[in-house]
Amino acid sequence: MSEALRVAVLGCGAVGSQVVRLLTEQSDDLAARVGAPVELVGVGVRRLDAPRDVEVPDGLLTDDVAGLVARDDVDLVVEVIGGIEPARSLILSALDNGASVVTANKALLAEDGPTLFEAAEKAERDLYYEAAVAGAIPILRPLRESLAGDKVTRVLGIVNGTTNFILDKMDSSGAGFSEALEEAQELGYAEADPTADVEGFDAAAKAAILASLAFHSRVTAADVHREGISDVTAADVASARDMGSVVKLLAICELRGDQVAARVHPAMIPRSHPLASVREAYNAVFVESEAAGQLMFYGPGAGGAPTASAVLGDLVTVARNRLAGTRGAGESAYADRAVQPMGETRTRYHVAIDVDDRAGVLAAVANAFADHDVSIQTVRQEGRGADAQLVVVSHAAPDAALAATVEQLRNMDIVRDVTSVMRVEGGDE
């Protein structure tokens, strides 16, 4: 067997502690799969005396993280600190120093991926990040490798466990958003400050990474249209249920002609869609491609051990590449596609409107849609008198036209209230 490969792990929190555990517990198996022993040579943290979920072997813990990365006997660096700095500088320094890198850092990749990819290219080293999207679910490797001979046309992902838990709770119990959020917080599925999850920032970072890989283009978090779930009401969820649908927070990446569209927003999908049955905090990514058709990848989207599993999978590949003196595919941005503005992206809307119950109302509402060249797929009339409601589902139209239609509806005399506006995905256009 070859000489040992030397690994430094940066960060020993929820994910890092599980990476250290697996490296220690599975060392025989890892050696067999890599073809050489894999040796842990250092664990970088902020506070030397903080409690840890794993027993770090004696003498390996250090708070001189920059020094650990600068050591010239480190072959592989695992970055599981998170955030932009010092993670970025540490990764750049590791690559520059000749180490290969595995990271789970979606925020950094979505904000500044190209800088990292260029550094890896220049250093001729691997930079892998399967754990950055949908935790343990192997999705980046299938997109990058398994579908490399195919043409991906769309990716629909439930990539945030917190929001899926909340929406699932609202669907199954009829609870409102705040109530469901509170329960998620009590159970540890949502943080005290839930902004990053419920406002869609976390999902948008993942959408950027998915779109980049699926369409071989550079898409950053700033390119992703983002709407969270804090405005989703019990009425929206009930309205979806009436249509045989369910509300999910989706990360949507599409190839539209020569352009890429990437967005995160709540949407109604039919209960018959494979994504509809993704419950609780699970994640899933649904992929459509020209030859393979419809694929779905499902599993736990977070958690220390699941995420560490994805990190270790990358680590084995990177270690094998290193032994063989080669590298993985690297990033391919060869297609260099422009990002389509949200207003031009074709979407479908579901709109529920409280209306006056009198002749001509339906015609007036239909005219508002026609004014913006939006064609209607179905209209359902519910209730009578003071409870009269129209539920309209449109065909696909530019999002800006749909938004303008809703604006116009809100200003109409016969419309008492627009009670629910939500996009519709996963069905026919």
Place this chain on the structure above:
Amino acid sequence: MSEALRVAVLGCGAVGSQVVRLLTEQSDDLAARVGAPVELVGVGVRRLDAPRDVEVPDGLLTDDVAGLVARDDVDLVVEVIGGIEPARSLILSALDNGASVVTANKALLAEDGPTLFEAAEKAERDLYYEAAVAGAIPILRPLRESLAGDKVTRVLGIVNGTTNFILDKMDSSGAGFSEALEEAQELGYAEADPTADVEGFDAAAKAAILASLAFHSRVTAADVHREGISDVTAADVASARDMGSVVKLLAICELRGDQVAARVHPAMIPRSHPLASVREAYNAVFVESEAAGQLMFYGPGAGGAPTASAVLGDLVTVARNRLAGTRGAGESAYADRAVQPMGETRTRYHVAIDVDDRAGVLAAVANAFADHDVSIQTVRQEGRGADAQLVVVSHAAPDAALAATVEQLRNMDIVRDVTSVMRVEGGDE
């Protein structure tokens, strides 16, 4: 860019014609992803004049397949002829000749994989076969690479589209097996001679491949316990429905202590299980591992284009490896685990029994289970008088003990008939 990689495709039927089409249509994209042009240099078939689903470029079609493989300017060979011979000899000759090989041939791999793997090892060439299991669904690569740092403990797969179509039909319409089979044949989901599918041979081949990869051991089709679906009755399906379950043909691979268990049989799984919602001819593979937890991979399990997508994914990887002068992970049978006999494998049974409606019947039935050390999880009594029925679900026990229990029940005076016997999977033991 580097010199072109030269590809020979053996077979131009359902899959081969789509491989040829993708190679031609996606050639720019392929070149970008591989880092060198990929050039089709020959297509081997049996009948030169047969109609083809694709226009094969002039002069490439040949019925001298052995000659094509023996050419010294072929870098990559795609085998999509199927069956044992001449496929095996052609693959061995290609490897021996220095070419890398991609195949979709599950029958050959399950029967004689080790011979092929050894030849690839000896020739220091890649042998990839993602398309052999579950068509377009990337499952072998995730098992082999993404989960390489984890420990897979169980694989449950719906890996045969024909039988899933039939069982789904029986579930949704109440049809019997023959009626559902006929419909599957009319729609092209089942062949005129459906034996390989309905008797589980195809699924058993895939189970052998999955078990080998998941547990790093050599498992061949002969090691897989196999039962088909031709004895599944409308009553079985209705009985499953009453329990909130659905009948699926499952390929089950488990790590049991130091042993590997691999089997294919119909089983009842709870409707809440992710596999339960796999409809029509779709496939899905559910994987349990220690760190990642529960993952599922879903998609079309067959069809020319989907299968060709998987072949092309492999082709890109193999081509990249070749350019880099390296190879993929190869087969790892390092764990060398024994295969557990079916009789010793722990399973759970669902048994429905028509009984005489009199005192002591339940005790007598319970005793039959106790006689074989099988503990009972639930008993449900249904009907009265001449319609009295007991439905028993056991806890896990050695399969032989469960079979012996059923045998004993059949011979009891108070038992008029054992109307349904089926294993139960996907719940608590």
